[in-house]
Amino acid sequence: MAVGARSGHDEPEERPRQLAESSPAVTGSAETDGESGTSDASGPGESSHGSGTGQKKQRSFWKELPLLIGIALLLALLIKTFLVQAFSIPSDSMQNTLQRGDRVLVDKLTPWFGSEPERGEVVVFHDPGGWLEDEAVPEPNIVQEFLSFIGLMPSAEEKDLIKRTIAVGGDTVECKKGGPVKVNGKALDEPYIYPGDTPCDDQPFGPLKVPDDKIWVMGDHRQNSQDSRYHQEDVNGGFVPVDKVVGRAVVVAWPIGRWSTLPVPDTFDQPGLNAAGAVVPPALGLAGALPIVLWRRRRLTGARTAG
Template identity: 80%
Template sequence: MVLALLIKTFLVQAFSIPSDSMQNTLQRGDRVLVDKLTPWFGSEPERGEVVVFHDPGGWLEGEPTPEPNVMQKFLSFIGLMPSAEEKDLIKRTIAIGGDTVECKKGGPVKVNGLALDEPYIFPGDTPCDDQPFGPLTVPKDKIWVMGDHRSNSRDSRYHTEDVNGGFVPVDKVVGRAVVIAWPVNRWATLPIPSTYDQKGINEHAAALLTSSAPVTMGALGAVPLVLWRRRRLIARETARQTTAGRTPEAA
């Protein structure tokens, strides 16, 4: 029991899939194992990862919460079964801090100007025709998430008016779903699709995150220059008026 509790707290936790928003990657009733160790070491989610996160701001408002019995509560507490009480969501990370993300009607999702090839999208769905968006720049320490069943997923696209602008704070992320553990005939890993390894997708994001630094430094450097120039003009005017036999006015 102690070992199970430690594993649940620091290493791996089981979660049950309650909806169809991640079909066909995940089916309702699937049990997934979530890696909780990586966030403990400060690593942030990567593009393409399927992540579990706490409700960032009323996304699950109005959704019913099951009432498990005492034994179910105990088993979920020590990590031997998924928790039925926690209000968590599971989606795919599409863009991370510094990325520009967009999707126009009839078009693909683009990250940093590069179109994503998304074979994991539910058959018959479009990338975003039901809810186009962007272009949006993902703030630092936040992610943009979407369900694989695009026409049946209330994801970042539908919450752009909330306190986080539809983005999910990284500190709300529980971990990355790595394995479908149950049922046995559904066992599979959840790798990052190759489309997120496109050449150039990272360089643009890095440039966006660092581009503000020169602007900030330039602004800070301009302040003393302006003050020095002002003092110099005041001193010059004072000297001129003193030479003319007048008392300078207060600047």
């Protein structure tokens, strides 16, 4: 599965995806000679003075090697399928957060438990509707197909992208020329944007209401990223269906000198950003207080009547 992060200049991209026993000793039974106090370690057909030890011959390493390789490949396949997978970055659309050639580890476990992308997360997702349709697909050989199947080599057959989640289902997102990106009316402070870029001057948009079960994504290199802004005419209106998301990129694993985590920026934690969440607690408080007020009023009315 290859990660594509298509640039704004439609340059050809590669979409590699890479991830990047002791033998038991068995001895013969040792029976104590009741008369002489000596041990009888002889096996059937051997005299008590025989030199046999009863120890099995150690198994050859070369005989165990195929089994070890098979177990390793099975574990690699299970890890790649259910836990974590490595993807390679082939373009510059996520600079400077991610550089061309970086390898990132993507968490594939939490989506199995119903977790959905959140604002600010860097996510890998399948092409939602022709975003990479003009990209050439190289013809892999048999070895590459096998290694890509177990997650040790990139796969060229599937086209994936990597972007930052800006808004989720229920949000209203917009960006006017010369202004910041706004989510639910709150301006985002985006220090991760590539130096010299503007939030959206090349492609202003919105306001747009994000449908349920979809997300709005943008590249950090805004003037070099073909993201949701440029695909508003496709079948999904530029939004990415949640079921197309492979997982969240959590770590830059390679090269070693660039090892780092990929946390959610603080701007996505600002108060009031989640408009729905800001309304729910007061509404619940009012609903809980209303029965108490009515009960108290009834008691006071009953007391006055009795008096």
